[in-house]
Amino acid sequence: xxxxxxxxxxPFLKYTGQEDLTPDARLRDLGLDxxxxxxxxxxxxxxxxxxxxxxxxxxxxxxxAGALWSAIDELRPAVREAS
Numbered sequence: 001x002x003x004x005x006x007x008x009x010x011p012f013l014k015y016t017g018q019e020d021l022t023p024d025a026r027l028r029d030l031g032l033d034x035x036x037x038x039x040x041x042x043x044x045x046x047x048x049x050x051x052x053x054x055x056x057x058x059x060x061x062x063x064x065a066g067a068l069w070s071a072i073d074e075l076r077p078a079v080r081e082a083s
Contacts, residue, residue: 001069008047009065012036023066037062044068050075 006021013021014031032040040062045051052061056071 001065002073004047005069005072006065008043009040009068012040021065023064023069025065027062027065027068032062044072048072048076 001021001023009021009027010016012032013027016025016030041052041057050072052071052075061067061071
């Protein structure tokens with residue numbers, strides 16, 4: 001996962017403390033609720049310049065940090081190809 005992603009995600013997770021966010025970190029268990037998920041979606045769009053399509057706006061996408069990052073990363077092919 002990208003460090004800018006975890007930095008952006010952390011304010012939405014009130015139960016993370018200073019622990020590192022791992023890909024298997026369950027977002028709901030760490031405090032993400034449905035209203036925050038909508039706010040997070042806007043932050044993702046602004047930060048990464050992507051728009052999650054409707055088929056990605058499901059519980060499975062927002063279940064873990066890794067699942068959410070995978071959905072974002074799939075939409076960023078130009079960034080991946082440049083690195």
